[in-house]
Amino acid sequence: MESLETTKTLETLEKLEGLEAIETPSLLIDAVRMDRNIETMADVARIHQVNLRPHAKTHKIPAIALKQIEAGAVGITVAKIAEAEVMAAHGISNIFVAYPLVTASKIERAIRLSEQIELIVGVDSLAGAQQLEHIASRHGHSLQVRLEIDTGLRRTGVLYEQAAALAAEISAMPHLRLTGIYTFRGSLLASKPTLDVAAAGKEEGALMVQLAEHLRTQGIAITDVSVGSTPTAAYAAAVEGVTEVRPGTYVFHDRMQARLGVCSLEDCAGSVLVTVVSRPSADLAIVDGGSKTFATDIQPGTEPLQLKGFGHILGLADATLARLTEEHGMIELGPLAQAANLQIGDKLRIIPNHICSTVNLHNHVMMQHGHTYTRTPVLARGMLE
Amino acid sequence: MESLETTKTLETLEKLEGLEAIETPSLLIDAVRMDRNIETMADVARIHQVNLRPHAKTHKIPAIALKQIEAGAVGITVAKIAEAEVMAAHGISNIFVAYPLVTASKIERAIRLSEQIELIVGVDSLAGAQQLEHIASRHGHSLQVRLEIDTGLRRTGVLYEQAAALAAEISAMPHLRLTGIYTFRGSLLASKPTLDVAAAGKEEGALMVQLAEHLRTQGIAITDVSVGSTPTAAYAAAVEGVTEVRPGTYVFHDRMQARLGVCSLEDCAGSVLVTVVSRPSADLAIVDGGSKTFATDIQPGTEPLQLKGFGHILGLADATLARLTEEHGMIELGPLAQAANLQIGDKLRIIPNHICSTVNLHNHVMMQHGHTYTRTPVLARGMLE
Structure with a gap:
């Protein structure tokens, strides 16, 4: 799908003339495309009658999270308690921290937040669950949790075959309410x-629904079966028994998704x-x-994507963003791109390989509505703790 | 040089007990080591009687730039006019923007700043020089510039063999004062x-001194010959005729430099x-x-460094930070590391491959003086424009 724009050689360059007032480098967000992406995914969730809980790691901007909720999302997902705090402070009232919180200070912050909004936190180990239970108990608080399952990525998540035993232990803890798996x-x-994202999504959904059913036969009341990222959400949502999808990247999309x-x-x-x-x-x-x-986390020339360079350069055929140093991008120009006769001072637009980690490098984005650009701070950027 | 710490298996882990109050992930800076690094490089410059103008891209913290100047630096280097503005607002009065400024808005910002502090800007093309001259002339201002030379990296910089012709054109421009090459x-x-950083540094110094001498024979009064990064600074500084070095990373050092x-x-x-x-x-x-x-800009397993993983894990032999997703680090544990019996909640310290781009991901660093940690904002972080 990378071929479409490369034929337009100079058209896109000319369109950039209205952007002269914008300092570079700048991350532009086309609000029309974003709104359409938000609607499209909301429709996917509606059609399959599953909840949509977008991952806010992509945009880190509360105003966009609110748009996703207006379009039908039940709430949002974040990876960090610090992100949840920023989002809650700006009016988001239903947040899933899809990450194991294991330190006392973070769990205490989660408890404080869950006294104000609907908060769910992830858990993936007995040690982690015991720590949550211990601190929730001390605060006389009941925390809603979901059990994370490793379905093949080998990062966090209890191993699939050990999930039932761990779920049984967690559901016996008096201050934890285990309502879902993810x-x-x-x-x-x-x-x-x-x-093959279709097959991947179906397999993901089926594995999780099967596990949820097994847990229910053990008497554990699993209501939420939460799966799916941008590539797999639509396919996983179609699996009977899946109740929620958590795509993030779709809000902007990127070259990797294309x-x-x-x-x-x-x-x-x-x-x-x-600017050149x-x-x-x-x-x-x-x-x-x-x-x-x-961002350099999605490297060119690696499996299975085999992307050429660090971004797709709009309007310039056979040009490759081949090398990056900290503040320099080296664009190699093939014969067609050389014919475009780029001048010093010319502006180019480049779709990054991975938008989530790219947004995280920017203090603000320029939100485009027609010919108007609004400087919008990325309020949860760098909220690592 | 990577072997020293790997033998200490648990000692370093135990020392982390005092860090329990610090939320993770957190970027710690050991002030004693930093101060020693600042002194060491200042001594290098003193011994070779060259100016030291550290690149502030590494720390992006004005208080650290002031420390470098107190230790003997003549001023600092930055890559962005926005970084120069932050640094100037916090008391740095001598700044070299070692980057070609080619757009009207950035040049106007440079002129405003150069009315307040000693400012030098980079130039590497006739088009860029003409733009600088045009806008400086409009403001009735004289801008100090240095000509950037490409000595093999193939990014910005005029080609070595074209430098003399361009220098002649620039030195004829009435509102530009060409005082150096870099x-x-x-x-x-x-x-x-x-x-072989010693040979590299010598070659770099020699190439630039030779060019400066050639320009002088043409009647162009080059006073500053500015070279050298952290790996090559000490060797380039030793070359007769070099007047300035601009290392950046040395202030903290990192795994790549080791x-x-x-x-x-x-x-x-x-x-x-x-935290695990x-x-x-x-x-x-x-x-x-x-x-x-x-940061992922210095990838494991690439030439010539061949680093193993994304950082050096202190105190854990045969452990590798093998994979990263956005908020998860996957550490593979060999037999020795498995014997350390890591628990959920344990803390680890990891020296990143590249500290400059890592600092840029953090909103603040925790500056360690003995047992005290001070939250220090990275004020010029993300100052891309």
């Missing part, structure tokens, strides 16, 4: 990265505006964005 | 990445404190820092 799998099939076939490059709402600062040779243009502007 | 080369030898042989791991002042949040199997521990905590 997993994060990405685009994995039979424990290997895959481009490569996975989940969206087209035209659906990507986020792009980085850069140097033209040392005919086949090379240097732009003012490097590894502090474009 | 280059950034990293650890490159004969245009290839190398571990691998290059520039420092030992004991010189590394920056480490990330993380999950132990899904005997050979795997999951910590609460991923690609939004550890």
Whole structure:
């Protein structure tokens, strides 16, 4: 799906003229595309009658979380208690911290927050559950928890075959209410990265529904079966018994999702505006964005995506963002791109490989409504703790 | 040089007990090591009688820039006019923006700043110089500039053989004062990445001194010959005719510099404190820092460094920070590390591969003086524009 825009050589460059007032590098968000993405995923959830709980790690902006909720989301997902605190302070009242909280200070922060809003926290081990129970008990508080299941990614999550035993122990703890199970799998099939996101989503949903049914036969009242990321959400949602999906990236989409076939490059709402600062040779243009502007966690040339370069350069065929140093991006220009005759001072737009970690590098985004750009702070950026 | 700490297995873990009050993940800076690094590089510059102008991209903290100046630096280097503005607002009065400024708005900001402090800006093209001249002329202002030379890295910088012609054109421009030449080369030898930083530094210095002499014979009064990064500064400074070095990373050092042989791991002042949040199997521990905590621009297993994993885990032999997702770090544990019997809730310290881009992910650092930790905001973080 990467071919569409590469034929338009100069058209997109010309459109950038209205952007002269914007300093670069700048992360632009096209509000029309974003709104459409928000609606599309809300429709997916409605059609399959599952809850939508978007992961806010992608945008980290409370105003966007509120838009997702207006469109039908039941609440949001975050990875950090600090992110939950920022979101709650800006009016989000239903948050799932899909991460094991194991230290006393974080659990105490979660308890404080759960006295104010609907809060659910993740748990994936007996030690973690005991710590939650211990501190919740001390505060005379009941915490809603979900058990994380490892369905092949080998990071957090109890092993699938050990889940029933752990669920039984947690459900016996008086200050924890175990209401659901969840997993994060990405685009994995039979424990290997895959481009077959449909099969991956179905497998993910089926594994989790099967486990939920098994837990219910043991007398554990699992109501929430929460699965699915942007590549797999639509397929996992179609599995009977799945109750919730938690996609994040879809709000903006990115080059990785386009490569996975989940969206087209035209659906990507986020792009980085850069300026050509140097033209040392005919086949090379240097732009003012490097590894502090474009995230490097999704590397070019790796399986299964095999992306070329660190982003898709709009309107310039056979140009590759081939190398990054901290504040320099080295664009290699093939014959077609050389013909475009880039000048120092020209601006380019680049769709990053991975939008979530790219947003996290920016203090603010420029939100585009027609010809108006609004500087919007990324309020939960860097909320690591 | 990576072996020293790996033998101490549990000693370092025990020392972390005093850190319980610190939320994780957190970037710790050991002030004693930092101060020693600042002094050591100041001594290098003094011995070779060259100016030291540290690159502030590493720390992005004005208080640290002031320490470097107190220790003898003549001023600082930055990559962005926005960084210069933050630094100037906090008392730094001599700044080199070692980056070509080519847009009107940025040049106007540079002119405003240069009315308040000693400011030098980079230039590497005729188009860029003309733009600088045009806007400086409009403001009736004279801008001090340095010409950037490409000595093999193939990013910004005029090609070596074209430098004399461009210097002649710039020196004829009435509102630009061309006082120096500079280059950034990293650890490159004969245009290839190398571990032989001594030879690389000598070659870099020699190339630039030779060019400066050639320009002088043309009647261009080059006073500043500015070279050298952390790996090469000491060797380039020793070359007769070099007047300034601009190392950045040395203030904290990192795993990459240790691998290059520039420092030992004991010189590394920056480490990330993380908590074990999950132990899904005997050979795997999951910590609460991923690609939004550890920069991924220096990838494991790439030439010439061949680093193992995304950081050096202190006190745990044969443990590798093998994989990162956004908020999860997957540590593979060999037999020795498995014997350490890590528990959920245990804390680890990890020296990142690249400290500059890692600092840039953090809103603040925890500055350690003895047993006291001071939360210090990274004021120029994300100052991309």
